[in-house]
Amino acid sequence: MNSDPQSSPFDQAARPSQPPGPVAKLFALILGAAFLVLAFMFSLVALAVVAVGGLLLWGWLWWKTRALRKQMQAAAADNPQIIEGEFIRHQDEPRQHLPPQQ
Secondary structure (H helix, E strand, O other): OOOOOOOOHHHHHHOOOOOOOHHHHHHHHHHHHHHHHHHHHHHHHHHHHHHHHHHHHHHHHHHHOHHHHHHHHHHHHHOOOOOOOOOOOOOOOOOOOOOOOO
16 A cells, blocks of 8 residues: 555645635635525525415315315204214222222
8 A cells, every 4th residue: 555645646636735816715705605696596496386386286175175165064054953973981880999088
């Protein structure tokens, strides 16, 4: 294995010999700001698409269930006194396993 630091081409690309100048720093700042603006615009467009899609889905479901809602309202208006359900009644038994109270 070669331990010479000058032998790897990746080391030369990772560590430039001179620090970047003010023009390169300005270019990097402008490019970074442009990417941030583009990312923000993309997120706004994606949010708008999701919101419009959600509203369209909600409107479609509301439209498709309108007949069912009308039937349910008519049934509730015809028999307002009926409550349907089941119950089980347990008989109260004296507790024989407890000691008598004083």
